[in-house]
Amino acid sequence: MKMNSILSNNKAVGQNETKLRTEAVSLYYGNFQALRNISLEIPERAITAIIGPSGCGKSSFIRLFNRMNDLIIGARVKGQVELDGIPIYDTTIDVVELRKRVGMVFQKPNPFPMSVFENVAFGPRRHGINKIGELEEIIKRSLHQAALWDDVKDKLGQSALSLSGGQQQRLCIARVLAVEPEVILMDEPCSALDPVATLKIEDLMRNLAQKYTIIIVTHNMQQAARASDMSAFFMMEEDRAGVLVEYGPTSELFTNPKDKRTEDYITGRFG
């Protein structure tokens, strides 16, 4: 693997302000501990990749930031999770407002069974925007941002389910962008896509990272190396709880890992 050429995309993001922070966070599903004592700081306007073997709690980890784990019965969080320094598990936090600021794109593209237009309009409508002119503006902007406008500008009224997989995923990104979030969580957004569609999404992420804070869970080492600025390597311990092994700038983590386990993983010796 020619890491150095792949890594040419990475930005140095050391100076960026911290957008999200976890401090000694543990997550439990009932009696099962899914995450143990995770502390890290995620810089704003950058792409942070979460990598690690299956079942090590990567998805559970990013779902901390929009409190999607709340939907799971028996899920408990210990420790502190902060957005712009505000603890988001505080009882005074409005989860709906939080999810507006921290959007999420899922593993399997999940466009709603309605038109392209209505998919993107869904969020804004729920947040009280109903003027058609205003909605049209938002939809045009979001689809442009998601690099989907040229593909769908003539079929806004068509069912979103008629789009290709890659287009559907970009539509889901547009749907998130339409509510003007600050953070976009991506849970293996390319795992259901072909390589061409995958590269399109990665380009898109690079563009979006100029404005948004992006966290991406990925199984694909190349993707993490190509597309991210910071990387966090998670692993399972004996009791299957996920722990953070190593976290740092992607270029360092991939060329000069400090932990033996990180090195073994990224060089393909396990996982």
Next chain:
Amino acid sequence: MRAGAISKRQLSQRTAFSLLIIATIIVIVPVLVIVLQIIINGASAISWEFLTQEPSQAGKAGGILPAIVGTFYLMLGTIVFALPLGVMAGIYLTEYAKENWFTRSINLAIINLAGVPSIVYGLFGLGVFVLLFHFGMSLLSASLTLACQALAMTVTTSREAILAVPREYREGSLAIGATRWQTIRHLVLPQALPGIITGAVLAMSRAAGETAPILVVGAAFLLPGLPQSPFDQFMALPYHLYTVAAHVPGMPKSTVWGVALVLLVVVLSFNVLATIIRLRARQRRFNA
């Protein structure tokens, strides 16, 4: 590979398939015979007058319009009460209720609701709606009684239709800051609607066929004119069929079959309607 072993296996396979086919034929034969018999015997009684006139001579002459109208009123009255309640309970049970003893006992109650004999619903309706609430022997009492019986069905079908909406849709909606209620109202319910309506239509067709419960809460054999208000008594097809078949001496046989035919057509057409709604919804989902 030994030829003997294979032929033995094939033999047992053929025997099994033959038995299954025979069983299937036995299952559908009674349905076909009933339907054919009713059509053959009843068709001659069907005429414009039969469908649009009021009965005379204790039902031996004239038509059955009041019974047809009464049955439609009853279906309408049943669904007006059973559908909103059923959908709301279905939403609560799928989307909001926590898994605890309370929810479990509600679920158990709903399952058992479907198993209560219909005459027991009738007696319940008599006690509660007719006597306690003073609605009297009336269309209203009968609709409420049948609605109680239909609830088991509308709750169950609503719940299944809501559960069938993929979790991914809900997550996608919640993840962009929609509230749970907005997610249900704008995403889940529109998706579940065909299933809910199918259940409602089937509940209506079942209400149309019920005889025992309405017997004690407001159905009458012969009434002059059509019901004018929900507090009036009414005629209904199944009860009319029962009386003309069993209690009127000298009743022309073709009239009895004719009433049965009309009832059958009403019930079956609602079942067909339910099937069409379901098929169209499925098609829309695949072609979308």
